[in-house]
Amino acid sequence: MKEWKRPQLPVPYPLVVVVSGGDKPNPSPYIFYGQFNEHPVVIGIGIKEKRFTYKLIKETGDFTVNFVSREMLKMVDRAGFVSGWRQEKSGLFSWRRSSVIKSYFIDGAPLAMEVKFLREIPFTDHILLLGEVVKIWVREGVDGRAFVLSSYSEAGYYRVGDLLERWGFSRREP
Numbered sequence: 008m009k010e011w012k013r014p015q016l017p018v019p020y021p022l023v024v025v026v027s028g029g030d031k032p033n034p035s036p037y038i039f040y041g042q043f044n045e046h047p048v049v050i051g052i053g054i055k056e057k058r059f060t061y062k063l064i065k066e067t068g069d070f071t072v073n074f075v076s077r078e079m080l081k082m083v084d085r086a087g088f089v090s091g092w093r094q095e096k097s098g099l100f101s102w103r104r105s106s107v108i109k110s111y112f113i114d115g116a117p118l119a120m121e122v123k124f125l126r127e128i129p130f131t132d133h134i135l136l137l138g139e140v141v142k143i144w145v146r147e148g149v150d151g152r153a154f155v156l157s158s159y160s161e162a163g164y165y166r167v168g169d170l171l172e173r174w175g176f177s178r179r180e181p
């Protein structure tokens with residue numbers, strides 16, 4: 008074994024688009040994303056304080072987390088290189104109004120979650136921002152395989168790979 012020295016690891020990160028800002032949706036991609044509770048669903052993102060997204064979330068108290076499809080990838084990438092501080096990004100996607108919160112979600116997203124800000128834990132360069140999911144939307148016809156582009160690693164966007172085994176398979180085999 009040798010020591011790994013870079014802060015981004017050679018593992019698949021989830022790729023989501025966080026949308027904040029109420030009537031003027033501001034979409035940005037995030038790879039520091041995770042789920043931490045089931046009832047209610049609690050999720051977290053690692054976000055730099057300077058992001059326009061961060062300011063908007065603190066203002067409105069909510070945001071959406073959107074998983075994306077292959078067709079959305081170019082706009083996802085673009086949203087990551089432009090800040091809402093400098094440019095309006097609402098033209099990158101089409102939008103659906105949320106049912107519980109003020110922020111919008113991406114029309115046609117394989118899965119989109121309405122999230123209320125819960126609390127935050129600051130670290131040295133990112134803030135862990137936790138939120139409670141109050142509504143989850145899935146696109147008609149979506150099954151597990153629709154999340155083809157929810158992965159990012161080593162500056163590349165990846166499809167989720169092959170199914171290897173089913174959960175619990177070890178209990179059926181010697």
Ligand SMILES: Cc1cc2nc3c(=O)[nH]c(=O)nc-3n(C[C@H](O)[C@H](O)[C@H](O)COP(=O)(O)O)c2cc1C
Nearest residue numbers: 035036037038039054055058059060087089090091
């Ligand atoms: C693929 C990708 C993943 C990213 N993941 C994160 C992340 O996890 N946390 C973060 O703070 N910024 C992340 N960024 C950077 C922001 O998306 C980028 O700075 C964006 O322009 C911020 O926009 P805003 O200022 O409108 O919020 C990522 C960018 C890309 C392209």
